[in-house]
Amino acid sequence: MLDSVSHNAYLPNTMICEPLMSWSEFFGTMEENYNPFDHQIDNDKACLRKGSIKSQEFQSHNRTSLQSSHLWEFVRDLLLSPEENCGILEWEDRDQGIFRVIKSDALAKMWGQRKKNDRMTYEKLSRALRYYYKTGILERVDRRLVYKFGKNAHGWQDSKL
DNA sequence: CCTCACTTTCCTGCTT
DNA sequence: AAAGCAGGAAAGTGAG
Numbered sequence: 001m002l003d004s005v006s007h008n009a010y011l012p013n014t015m016i017c018e019p020l021m022s023w024s025e026f027f028g029t030m031e032e033n034y035n036p037f038d039h040q041i042d043n044d045k046a047c048l049r050k051g052s053i054k055s056q057e058f059q060s061h062n063r064t065s066l067q068s069s070h071l072w073e074f075v076r077d078l079l080l081s082p083e084e085n086c087g088i089l090e091w092e093d094r095d096q097g098i099f100r101v102i103k104s105d106a107l108a109k110m111w112g113q114r115k116k117n118d119r120m121t122y123e124k125l126s127r128a129l130r131y132y133y134k135t136g137i138l139e140r141v142d143r144r145l146v147y148k149f150g151k152n153a154h155g156w157q158d159s160k161l
Numbered sequence: 162c163c164t165c166a167c168t169t170t171c172c173t174g175c176t177t
Numbered sequence: 178a179a180a181g182c183a184g185g186a187a188a189g190t191g192a193g
Contacts, residue, residue: 069191070167104180117169123181128168130183144177144181 022107061088066114071128072137074114076149076156078107097149097156 058108066084068074079089079099092098101107104122112120129147132138136152149156 006172115168120169124169124171126182127184131167142182 015075060109071111071125072132072149072153073108073155076153079112079156080158092146094158097153099147099149100143101145101147104145 066074066077067082068077075089078085079091086106088101088103088110090100090102092100101122104126108122108125109122111125112118129138132150133140136150138153139148139150142149
Protein backbone atom coordinates (compact mmCIF):
# COMPACT_ATOMS: atom_id res chain seq x y z
CA MET A 1 0.00 0.00 0.00
CA LEU A 2 2.92 2.27 0.50
CA ASP A 3 3.66 1.61 -3.12
CA SER A 4 0.60 3.36 -4.41
CA VAL A 5 1.28 6.35 -2.24
CA SER A 6 4.90 6.83 -3.06
CA HIS A 7 4.13 6.02 -6.64
CA ASN A 8 2.43 9.35 -7.11
CA ALA A 9 5.30 11.20 -5.62
CA TYR A 10 7.42 10.28 -8.60
CA LEU A 11 4.98 11.47 -11.20
CA PRO A 12 5.92 14.59 -13.08
CA ASN A 13 3.68 17.56 -12.49
CA THR A 14 1.98 17.23 -15.82
CA MET A 15 0.56 13.90 -14.79
CA ILE A 16 -0.92 15.09 -11.59
CA CYS A 17 -4.20 16.42 -12.86
CA GLU A 18 -5.11 13.48 -15.04
CA PRO A 19 -3.89 10.40 -13.31
CA LEU A 20 -6.85 8.24 -14.24
CA MET A 21 -8.16 8.92 -17.69
CA SER A 22 -10.27 5.81 -17.70
CA TRP A 23 -12.57 7.28 -15.09
CA SER A 24 -13.84 10.06 -17.25
CA GLU A 25 -14.95 7.48 -19.74
CA PHE A 26 -16.31 5.36 -17.00
CA PHE A 27 -18.54 8.15 -15.81
CA GLY A 28 -19.39 9.23 -19.27
CA THR A 29 -21.05 5.94 -20.00
CA MET A 30 -22.42 5.48 -16.58
CA GLU A 31 -24.23 8.72 -15.96
CA GLU A 32 -25.94 8.77 -19.30
CA ASN A 33 -28.81 6.64 -18.15
CA TYR A 34 -28.65 7.94 -14.65
CA ASN A 35 -29.33 11.64 -14.52
CA PRO A 36 -31.61 13.57 -16.82
CA PHE A 37 -29.97 16.91 -16.10
CA ASP A 38 -27.14 17.17 -18.54
CA HIS A 39 -25.67 20.46 -17.48
CA GLN A 40 -25.48 19.23 -13.94
CA ILE A 41 -23.76 16.07 -15.10
CA ASP A 42 -21.12 18.05 -16.96
CA ASN A 43 -20.47 20.01 -13.83
CA ASP A 44 -20.13 16.98 -11.65
CA LYS A 45 -18.11 15.08 -14.17
CA ALA A 46 -15.58 17.84 -14.43
CA CYS A 47 -15.58 18.04 -10.69
CA LEU A 48 -15.09 14.35 -10.19
CA ARG A 49 -12.36 14.18 -12.75
CA LYS A 50 -10.61 17.00 -11.02
CA GLY A 51 -11.20 15.63 -7.59
CA SER A 52 -10.25 12.07 -8.22
CA ILE A 53 -7.37 10.58 -6.35
CA LYS A 54 -4.80 13.16 -7.26
CA SER A 55 -2.33 15.37 -5.57
CA GLN A 56 -1.49 14.09 -2.18
CA GLU A 57 1.76 14.63 -0.41
CA PHE A 58 2.78 17.76 -2.25
CA GLN A 59 -0.30 19.64 -1.16
CA SER A 60 -0.12 22.46 1.30
CA HIS A 61 -1.38 20.34 4.14
CA ASN A 62 -0.34 16.77 4.08
CA ARG A 63 -3.33 15.25 5.70
CA THR A 64 -5.51 16.66 2.95
CA SER A 65 -5.14 13.69 0.72
CA LEU A 66 -8.56 12.25 -0.05
CA GLN A 67 -6.73 9.01 0.34
CA SER A 68 -8.13 8.12 3.69
CA SER A 69 -9.62 4.74 4.03
CA HIS A 70 -12.42 5.83 6.30
CA LEU A 71 -15.45 7.68 5.13
CA TRP A 72 -15.36 10.39 7.75
CA GLU A 73 -11.73 11.13 6.97
CA PHE A 74 -12.53 11.30 3.31
CA VAL A 75 -15.29 13.78 4.03
CA ARG A 76 -13.06 15.78 6.34
CA ASP A 77 -10.28 15.94 3.80
CA LEU A 78 -12.68 16.95 1.09
CA LEU A 79 -13.94 19.71 3.31
CA LEU A 80 -10.38 20.80 3.90
CA SER A 81 -9.40 20.94 0.27
CA PRO A 82 -11.49 23.43 -1.68
CA GLU A 83 -9.65 22.51 -4.86
CA GLU A 84 -11.09 19.04 -5.00
CA ASN A 85 -14.29 19.86 -3.27
CA CYS A 86 -15.89 21.86 -6.08
CA GLY A 87 -18.78 22.89 -3.93
CA ILE A 88 -19.77 19.38 -3.00
CA LEU A 89 -19.40 20.12 0.69
CA GLU A 90 -19.50 23.39 2.54
CA TRP A 91 -18.79 24.51 6.05
CA GLU A 92 -21.82 25.75 7.88
CA ASP A 93 -19.99 26.60 11.05
CA ARG A 94 -16.30 26.11 10.75
CA ASP A 95 -15.55 26.42 14.47
CA GLN A 96 -18.17 23.95 15.54
CA GLY A 97 -17.40 21.52 12.78
CA ILE A 98 -20.80 21.76 11.20
CA PHE A 99 -20.95 21.18 7.49
CA ARG A 100 -23.48 20.68 4.76
CA VAL A 101 -23.59 18.34 1.83
CA ILE A 102 -24.37 20.43 -1.20
CA LYS A 103 -24.23 17.86 -3.97
CA SER A 104 -25.21 14.56 -2.47
CA ASP A 105 -24.97 12.59 -5.68
CA ALA A 106 -21.54 13.95 -6.50
CA LEU A 107 -20.34 13.14 -3.02
CA ALA A 108 -21.54 9.58 -3.32
CA LYS A 109 -19.95 9.26 -6.71
CA MET A 110 -16.68 10.55 -5.40
CA TRP A 111 -16.72 8.19 -2.45
CA GLY A 112 -17.54 5.45 -4.88
CA GLN A 113 -14.47 6.36 -6.88
CA ARG A 114 -12.35 6.19 -3.79
CA LYS A 115 -13.64 2.73 -3.02
CA LYS A 116 -13.86 1.65 -6.62
CA ASN A 117 -17.53 1.02 -6.26
CA ASP A 118 -19.77 2.43 -8.93
CA ARG A 119 -22.93 1.38 -7.10
CA MET A 120 -22.45 3.88 -4.30
CA THR A 121 -25.34 6.22 -3.64
CA TYR A 122 -25.95 8.98 -1.15
CA GLU A 123 -28.60 6.81 0.44
CA LYS A 124 -26.01 4.19 1.30
CA LEU A 125 -23.28 6.66 2.12
CA SER A 126 -25.56 8.41 4.55
CA ARG A 127 -26.30 5.13 6.29
CA ALA A 128 -22.60 4.82 6.96
CA LEU A 129 -22.54 8.39 8.25
CA ARG A 130 -25.39 7.58 10.61
CA TYR A 131 -23.36 4.82 12.18
CA TYR A 132 -20.86 7.48 13.18
CA TYR A 133 -23.37 8.96 15.60
CA LYS A 134 -22.86 5.90 17.75
CA THR A 135 -19.12 6.29 17.95
CA GLY A 136 -18.98 10.03 18.42
CA ILE A 137 -17.29 10.70 15.13
CA LEU A 138 -20.34 12.67 14.10
CA GLU A 139 -23.11 14.33 16.02
CA ARG A 140 -26.64 14.62 14.85
CA VAL A 141 -27.89 17.90 13.46
CA ASP A 142 -31.55 18.00 12.72
CA ARG A 143 -31.28 19.67 9.37
CA ARG A 144 -31.30 17.98 6.01
CA LEU A 145 -27.85 17.20 4.65
CA VAL A 146 -26.16 18.81 7.63
CA TYR A 147 -23.67 16.98 9.83
CA LYS A 148 -21.34 17.89 12.65
CA PHE A 149 -18.02 16.43 13.70
CA GLY A 150 -18.11 14.88 17.14
CA LYS A 151 -15.72 14.40 20.01
CA ASN A 152 -13.95 11.50 18.41
CA ALA A 153 -13.31 13.15 15.09
CA HIS A 154 -9.98 14.85 14.73
CA GLY A 155 -8.08 16.89 12.24
CA TRP A 156 -10.93 19.05 11.09
CA GLN A 157 -9.94 22.09 13.07
CA ASP A 158 -7.72 23.94 10.67
CA SER A 159 -5.55 25.52 13.29
CA LYS A 160 -4.47 22.52 15.25
CA LEU A 161 -2.70 19.53 13.80
C1' DC B 162 -8.77 -19.51 9.24
C1' DC B 163 -10.87 -16.35 12.65
C1' DT B 164 -12.30 -11.96 14.63
C1' DC B 165 -13.25 -7.27 14.55
C1' DA B 166 -14.35 -2.73 12.88
C1' DC B 167 -16.13 -0.48 9.25
C1' DT B 168 -18.84 -0.33 5.27
C1' DT B 169 -22.27 -1.74 1.94
C1' DT B 170 -26.71 -3.27 0.74
C1' DC B 171 -31.49 -3.63 1.55
C1' DC B 172 -35.57 -2.55 3.83
C1' DT B 173 -39.69 -0.39 6.20
C1' DG B 174 -41.51 3.54 7.94
C1' DC B 175 -41.38 8.43 8.74
C1' DT B 176 -40.40 13.49 7.64
C1' DT B 177 -39.56 17.49 4.84
C1' DA C 178 -43.95 12.98 -5.20
C1' DA C 179 -39.07 13.05 -4.55
C1' DA C 180 -35.24 13.16 -1.52
C1' DG C 181 -33.60 12.61 3.18
C1' DC C 182 -33.50 10.52 7.67
C1' DA C 183 -33.72 6.49 11.16
C1' DG C 184 -31.98 2.37 12.29
C1' DG C 185 -32.33 -2.91 12.16
C1' DA C 186 -30.44 -6.77 9.87
C1' DA C 187 -27.23 -9.12 7.31
C1' DA C 188 -23.46 -9.59 4.03
C1' DG C 189 -18.94 -8.01 2.41
C1' DT C 190 -14.10 -6.49 3.22
C1' DG C 191 -9.55 -5.72 4.84
C1' DA C 192 -6.32 -5.66 8.63
C1' DG C 193 -4.24 -8.11 12.05
